[in-house]
Amino acid sequence: MTLHRQSLILTENCPIRDVLDRLGDRWTVLVLHELAGGTLRFTEVRKRIADISPRMLAQTLRRLEQDGLVRREVFPTVPPRVDYALTALGSSFFERIEMLAQWASDHHDEVRAARQAYVAPAANAPL
Amino acid sequence: MTLHRQSLILTENCPIRDVLDRLGDRWTVLVLHELAGGTLRFTEVRKRIADISPRMLAQTLRRLEQDGLVRREVFPTVPPRVDYALTALGSSFFERIEMLAQWASDHHDEVRAARQAYVAPAANAPL
DNA sequence: CCGTATCCGTGCCGATACTG
DNA sequence: CAGTATCGGCACGGATACGG
Numbered sequence: 001m002t003l004h005r006q007s008l009i010l011t012e013n014c015p016i017r018d019v020l021d022r023l024g025d026r027w028t029v030l031v032l033h034e035l036a037g038g039t040l041r042f043t044e045v046r047k048r049i050a051d052i053s054p055r056m057l058a059q060t061l062r063r064l065e066q067d068g069l070v071r072r073e074v075f076p077t078v079p080p081r082v083d084y085a086l087t088a089l090g091s092s093f094f095e096r097i098e099m100l101a102q103w104a105s106d107h108h109d110e111v112r113a114a115r116q117a118y119v120a121p122a123a124n125a126p127l
Numbered sequence: 128m129t130l131h132r133q134s135l136i137l138t139e140n141c142p143i144r145d146v147l148d149r150l151g152d153r154w155t156v157l158v159l160h161e162l163a164g165g166t167l168r169f170t171e172v173r174k175r176i177a178d179i180s181p182r183m184l185a186q187t188l189r190r191l192e193q194d195g196l197v198r199r200e201v202f203p204t205v206p207p208r209v210d211y212a213l214t215a216l217g218s219s220f221f222e223r224i225e226m227l228a229q230w231a232s233d234h235h236d237e238v239r240a241a242r243q244a245y246v247a248p249a250a251n252a253p254l
Numbered sequence: 255c256c257g258t259a260t261c262c263g264t265g266c267c268g269a270t271a272c273t274g
Numbered sequence: 275c276a277g278t279a280t281c282g283g284c285a286c287g288g289a290t291a292c293g294g
Contacts, residue, residue, distance in 0.1 A: 015235030016228045024151025026267070042276050053268060058277055068241025072248070079275040080274085089237055096230045101143045103223045108142030110216055114195025121199070121257095153287070169256055180288060185257055206255040207294085 022067075023097070027052055027060045032086070032094045035070060039085040069093055149194075150224070154179055154187045159213070159221045162197060166212040196220055 022028045027049070034040060034048045046057055061084055064070035069090035075081040086094065149155045154176070161167060161175045173184055188211055191197035196217030202208040213221065 015238075016231045018235065018238065019231035020150060020156060020227070023147060029147060051268090053270090054277060055269090055279090056267065059267095062247075066242055066245045067238050069238075074248070074276095077275095080277090082276060089234060089241075093230065093234070096227050100146065100223050100227060103220060104142045104146035107216060107220070108145065111142075111145065111194045111196075114216075115193055118193045120189075121201070178288095180290090181257060182259090182289085183287065186287095201256095204255095207257090209256065 019093075022063065025060070027056055028064065029097060031057070031060050031064065032069070032090065032097065035084060035086045036091070036094050039083050042082050042084070045084065064090065146220075149190065152187070154183055155191065156224060158184070158187050158191065159196070159217065159224065162211060162213045163218070163221050166210050169209050169211070172211065191217065 030049050030052075031045060034045055040048070042057070042061075045061075046052060046054065049057070052060075061070060061072070065072050068087060071085050071087050073083045073085070075083070157176050157179075158172060161172055167175070169184065169188075172188075173179060173181070176184070179187075188197060188199070192199050195214055198212050198214050200210045200212070202210070
């Protein structure tokens with residue numbers, strides 16, 4: 001995502017944006033969620049997230065590894081085996097995501113009610 | 128909340144996804160951030176977020192209003208005036224986002240260091 | 255001033271085939 | 275098993291022009 005200027009949150013080189021952007025993609029949170037349950041192999045993650053393609057899983061894991069949130073461990077066996085696990089950093093990050101998820105869960109009824117009650121304003125006709 | 132496997136996060140009508148998806152788009156967090164400072168008119172938000180187009184601002188505000196996070200108040204004056212402000216729900220939501228932002232800020236150095244240290248694994252050559 | 259309508263480019267993601 | 279390579283669709287968002 002392009003960086004934006006002039007904001008406490010969004011200035012260039014913005015640490016917030018670096019992190020929040022990852023929440024926007026389709027799989028990151030899911031993968032973190034699965035790894036929060038413990039170390040998993042590539043295929044094990046695939047099975048748990050039924051409709052993720054190998055391409056997207058690899059890409060997601062790579063980025064998490066790059067950012068130090070996930071540790072990748074390769075065993076030189078045949079057939080090959082690769083374990084993925086959250087790092088301490090990854091765990092602490094996922095904790096915050098869970099807090100957000102908790103909020104969403106707690107207030108979902110209010111959001112749904114608001115959506116229900118919402119009536120679109122007449123186009124270009126304030127009052 | 129015990130995000131459970133398969134998946135409280137991804138199922139349809141999922142409360143978590145409803146919320147997290149909004150963090151993925153380019154402007155929502157920014158707009159919330161600006162409104163957290165107090166009520167603003169449409170144009171005032173535009174000025175503060177310099178490169179947002181009227182289209183995207185309107186769209187973002189509409190969704191926030193729909194979800195009950197922002198309240199829209201129209202004054203039948205000439206020229207027209209429309210105020211936007213966070214609701215209590217919106218404020219409590221933004222608090223959680225700030226917690227996440229705080230985490231990002233606190234750990235940005237670690238993430239940057241991890242990115243720096245990262246070396247891509249050789250393609251298809253585990254060890 | 256406060257938006258909407260329209261067009262269009264870009265990048266995410268899915269599907270699939272293939273390799274060490 | 276653990277990925278990579280390639281192609282293509284489609285939604286998201288940018289730019290612009292216009293309307294109440």
